[in-house]
Amino acid sequence: MNDSILEALLDSYARNNAILLNLLQALPEGGLDAQVLEGSPSIAQQYAHMQQTRLFWLGQVAPEFATGMNQLFRQAGEEWVAERETACIEQALNQSAHAVCEAVRDRLHTGQAMQGPHASYDHPILLLQHLLWHEGYHVGQIKLALKATGYSMPEEVEEKAIWSQWRTEVW
Template structure:
């Protein structure tokens, strides 16, 4: 059991990041190019959007923690691989956790000149909700191509990070 609610919340964001990376690693060949519908963002563009959203809001409300973090521009050929996306996600997840932890310990909101979250947990929840939405879009895009993650892999890559079942 976690020592505090704040530790559990930060752990939940790290677990969410692990799920995103597990999903990225499980993509079939060509999976980054899959789209839920014609004209909608590709899976690769959605991963880039998640990273860029993390950075945008972190820069707005805790810019000192966003220093040195790089956005993903999926149009760049170097960003068109899991190997280009994964380190960016690792770095931004660490930065978000550091920023939230700092603000929690200082008893300060997450705020900047143009944006404010009354409590650091609200910032973290925004990131989790946003990223969960895109996981659904990514899985829908993959289903459209005929790829359905095998149940055993999905259990290991996604659901087992949240809970343990014993039957």
């Protein structure tokens, strides 16, 4: 694979991670509790789920890159509770995004297959694509959950948090 294409793909995943973190920082007071519907995952649970998903798939297809990663769910009695400290969420997502990119880079350069006991990808880039699709879905769910609470993100905040990561416009 052409190195400039690889770097552009890895950069796209880094930008995706930046969007997740920008949205986290843009949440209004109490935003981590927002849900699309009663019984739906809260925004805090969605962030924890995205981290858990990254770690699960890394653990399946490139386990050496999943070691030592921070979980965002912790057990409290019988219940699993999502992390609520934005600094911890940010640190975990940065850590796992870096690990995902390094795993993809490693598998492309070494030719080692991305396969494990319960999962495999035909090509390492498909791990990136899978996670981009999954996390994009959750960005939509986060925005919908905020709307369900009556919060509409101002256009200038959304532009800076999300769309400016992909393109620049001059009017």
